Amino acid sequence: xxxxxxxxxxxxxxxxxxxxxxxxxxxxxxxxxxxxxxxxxxxxxxxxxxxxxxxxxxxxxxxxxxxxxxxxxxxxxxxxxxxxxxxxxxxxxxxxxxxxxxxxxxxxxxxxxxxxxxxxxxxxxxxxxxxxxxxxxxxxxxxxxxxxxxxxxxxxxxxxxxxxxxxxxxxxxxxxxxxxxxxxxxxxxxxxxxxxxxxxxxxxxxxxxxxxxxxxxxxxxxxxxxxxxxxxxxxxxxxxxxxxxxxxxxxxxxxxxxxxxxxxxxxxxxxxxxxxxxxxxxxxxxxxxxxxxxxxxxxxxxxxxxxxxxx
Numbered sequence: 001x002x003x004x005x006x007x008x009x010x011x012x013x014x015x016x017x018x019x020x021x022x023x024x025x026x027x028x029x030x031x032x033x034x035x036x037x038x039x040x041x042x043x044x045x046x047x048x049x050x051x052x053x054x055x056x057x058x059x060x061x062x063x064x065x066x067x068x069x070x071x072x073x074x075x076x077x078x079x080x081x082x083x084x085x086x087x088x089x090x091x092x093x094x095x096x097x098x099x100x101x102x103x104x105x106x107x108x109x110x111x112x113x114x115x116x117x118x119x120x121x122x123x124x125x126x127x128x129x130x131x132x133x134x135x136x137x138x139x140x141x142x143x144x145x146x147x148x149x150x151x152x153x154x155x156x157x158x159x160x161x162x163x164x165x166x167x168x169x170x171x172x173x174x175x176x177x178x179x180x181x182x183x184x185x186x187x188x189x190x191x192x193x194x195x196x197x198x199x200x201x202x203x204x205x206x207x208x209x210x211x212x213x214x215x216x217x218x219x220x221x222x223x224x225x226x227x228x229x230x231x232x233x234x235x236x237x238x239x240x241x242x243x244x245x246x247x248x249x250x251x252x253x254x255x256x257x258x259x260x261x262x263x264x265x266x267x268x269x270x271x272x273x274x275x276x277x278x279x280x281x282x283x284x285x286x287x288x289x290x291x292x293x294x295x296x297x298x299x300x301x302x303x304x305x306x307x308x309x310x311x
Contacts, residue, residue, distance in 0.1 A: 043288070046298045
């Protein structure tokens with residue numbers, strides 16, 4: 001597949017081409033990928049096999065882990081493969097597929113964070129009607145809307161990239177990233193793509209306002225809880241989620257709003273790594289660190305498996 005300018009492949013100049021740094025890159029990315037894979041698979045397995053965790057909050061947490069697995073699998077394996085085969089090439093169609101998949105997982109991730117904020121809002125501010133509002137049917141509908149919203153926006157993004165003409169093949173990043181692709185595109189060929197970015201930014205701002213509104217109401221309600229234990233339990237389920245939101249928003253905004261450099265930049269690579277590689281590792285840790293129910297369910301499952309092996 002080629003675009004109108006005849007570009008059949010791009011060259012990913014994300015990392016220096018010295019042998020020592022290539023080895024460090026492969027080893028570091030392999031460790032990161034395996035840790036993220038193991039952590040998120042454990043989260044999914046524990047929640048699926050623990051009936052006491054079959055509640056809306058953990059249902060959405062499974063969806064978050066699936067998104068984390070998807071987003072890190074889009075970029076890291078291809079980067080490691082290029083280093084192992086001593087190449088920087090990625091095909092034009094492969095680049096668009098990478099953009100499509102990454103935008104899909106990232107945007108659905110943002111939608112899901114908003115839904116999870118709403119879930120915490122209902123649980124803390126309207127607990128008597130929680131089971132009615134967050135019914136099984138409602139949760140499935142919300143999760144479906146999250147994935148469909150990400151898919152729709154990703155299709156719009158990728159569809160517009162087909163009309164973009166590229167004047168260079170060199171991408172100063174270890175994966176196909178929208179800001180880097182727009183930097184090497186010919187002038188006036190990405191107007192439609194800019195409008196899609198504006199649409200995405202507007203949508204992100206609306207979702208951010210809804211999340212902030214939810215947490216303002218949550219913290220007001222938590223501060224009114226008379227018992228210290230009740231406050232601690234409410235904060236233990238809300239603060240990790242808020243930390244995940246801040247991590248995702250800050251790193252993502254830096255990556256997309258920061259002016260791209262004309263030469264390979266360490267800061268560009270670090271910022272992009274922080275929003276598409278680091279969250280899949282940190283999210284499971286953040287959610288499990290202060291979550292007693294999740295930790296208890298994990299050890300119960302380990303103990304159950306151990307007993308089965310003995311018998």
